[in-house]
Amino acid sequence: MNGARKIERVVLGDQVYEAIKERILDQAYAPGEKLNVDGLARELQVSSTPIREALARLVAEGLVKAEPFIGFATAPLPDRRYYEDVYSFRGVIEPWAAAQAARSRPGPDVIAALRDEVAAMMAGEPSREYRSHRGFTEADDRFHRIILQAAGNQVALKSYDDLRFHLHISRLYLTREQDVGLTHQEHFRIVDALEAGDPDAAAQAMRLHLEGSYERLIK
Amino acid sequence: MNGARKIERVVLGDQVYEAIKERILDQAYAPGEKLNVDGLARELQVSSTPIREALARLVAEGLVKAEPFIGFATAPLPDRRYYEDVYSFRGVIEPWAAAQAARSRPGPDVIAALRDEVAAMMAGEPSREYRSHRGFTEADDRFHRIILQAAGNQVALKSYDDLRFHLHISRLYLTREQDVGLTHQEHFRIVDALEAGDPDAAAQAMRLHLEGSYERLIK
DNA sequence: CATTTCAAAATCATGCACGATCCAAGATGC
DNA sequence: GCATCTTGGATCGTGCATGATTTTGAAATG
Numbered sequence A, B: 001m002n003g004a005r006k007i008e009r010v011v012l013g014d015q016v017y018e019a020i021k022e023r024i025l026d027q028a029y030a031p032g033e034k035l036n037v038d039g040l041a042r043e044l045q046v047s048s049t050p051i052r053e054a055l056a057r058l059v060a061e062g063l064v065k066a067e068p069f070i071g072f073a074t075a076p077l078p079d080r081r082y083y084e085d086v087y088s089f090r091g092v093i094e095p096w097a098a099a100q101a102a103r104s105r106p107g108p109d110v111i112a113a114l115r116d117e118v119a120a121m122m123a124g125e126p127s128r129e130y131r132s133h134r135g136f137t138e139a140d141d142r143f144h145r146i147i148l149q150a151a152g153n154q155v156a157l158k159s160y161d162d163l164r165f166h167l168h169i170s171r172l173y174l175t176r177e178q179d180v181g182l183t184h185q186e187h188f189r190i191v192d193a194l195e196a197g198d199p200d201a202a203a204q205a206m207r208l209h210l211e212g213s214y215e216r217l218i219k
Numbered sequence C: 001c002a003t004t005t006c007a008a009a010a011t012c013a014t015g016c017a018c019g020a021t022c023c024a025a026g027a028t029g030c
Numbered sequence D: 001g002c003a004t005c006t007t008g009g010a011t012c013g014t015g016c017a018t019g020a021t022t023t024t025g026a027a028a029t030g
Helices: A012-025 A037-044 A048-061 A080-103 A108-123 A130-151 A154-174 A177-196 A199-218 B012-025 B037-044 B048-061 B080-103 B108-123 B130-151 B154-174 B177-196 B199-218
Strands: A064-067 A071-074 B064-067 B071-074
Touching: A012 A037, A012 A048, A037 A048, A048 A064, A048 B048, A080 A130, A080 A154, A080 A177, A080 A199, A080 B080, A080 B154, A108 A130, A108 A177, A130 A154, A130 A177, A154 B080, A154 B154, A177 A199, B012 B037, B012 B048, B037 B048, B048 B064, B080 B130, B080 B154, B080 B177, B080 B199, B108 B130, B108 B177, B130 B154, B130 B177, B177 B199
Parallel strands: none
Antiparallel strands: A064 A071, B064 B071
16 A cells, blocks of 8 residues: 554553653663652653553663562662673674674665764764763664674574663763774774674674773773 | 561562463463453452553563553464574573583582483473473473573573573473483583583583574474 | 650552543444 | 444553551650
């Protein structure tokens, strides 16, 4: 027929979910801060049911913790050990994904999308202001996600998505000015290897990038 | 003070969650079957609120799909492509995890636990009956999980847990009598390599086991 | 006077019943 | 036979009741 636009049926719970999620990612709440259901209901002008549904979903995503008969609270800031584990895990998955992506000979659209994200990261003004940091980390996030997507393994992609939000929170705090240049170089090498369709080079470039990221994170 | 026993706080939503989850894993519902909220509420003698909360959690775990204003339904049976992706992913994570576990020199308690699970799989009578198949797959599941745990990476462990339920469903259907012996041999080799603390042998044994599992699954 | 104890009230999470809204299917009309 | 309308049934959201938790505040003790 035609490319009919889908009538987006809006469920209240979804909107509440997005609203609360954005607040958490924006650091509007301190880590571990208690989330009052009735209070959120009043603030967002809805009943408590959609709030609870949204919070339940956030619990499943790991952004919120729930204690029976006590309530919800934002997830505590992960400890150093957790970041170790995250980067070990990424150090296994992402080089493999980069190799898979290179093997599948990514089309020019994928390469262009990756270069766009790198450009977006470079376009961010060197500033300590919050917004630009957020733009940087979001572009970096999308960069890595595009590669996972190009690898064509939906299970790996989903497992990466589960980590994204946690990383996002930490990276908001930890992006440093002097490290930006190194990050760009590493990203360029990855894109080049993907464009060349060289699996080994792509895996190696990704490995170096993640090791570099981790070094910059923990120092 | 003392080793006070924890007062198990019972939230209705948790019990409903466990009840529905067990039903799904027991194949009480066909894949894709619609889940009526009011019906479940009547069956389980509770209101619709705990039902919806439980279903929301199951949606987040991927066992249930939700469509706005239409309702909940059990997740459709994954297609062949999905299993391909799962085993590719496991083929990356689990050999690495086995190597990590071997490197950390697992204690005799871990080795004993692994041998227990292998014994549990062998103890299952050769039968087509449902219960024994279930026992087999659950022991196999625990076997792999113990190794992920011994690797000491909580991120990898969580990502494996996300796959378990889906695998559980498929394996219920697909365990074959003549394949059991091969599985045992592969498991033994893995345990031996772990006990010897040989990372390369452990990774290789795990790789062979997963390749074998996949071959047996798709034929 | 400072500190602990204990009870009562306020606060909040949880569960339930009801009304509103929306989708699906059968009936009606042309 | 096809389009439209209506009815049935289910989902979604609200308000309220209940029970658990936490805090407040006053009395009692060292």
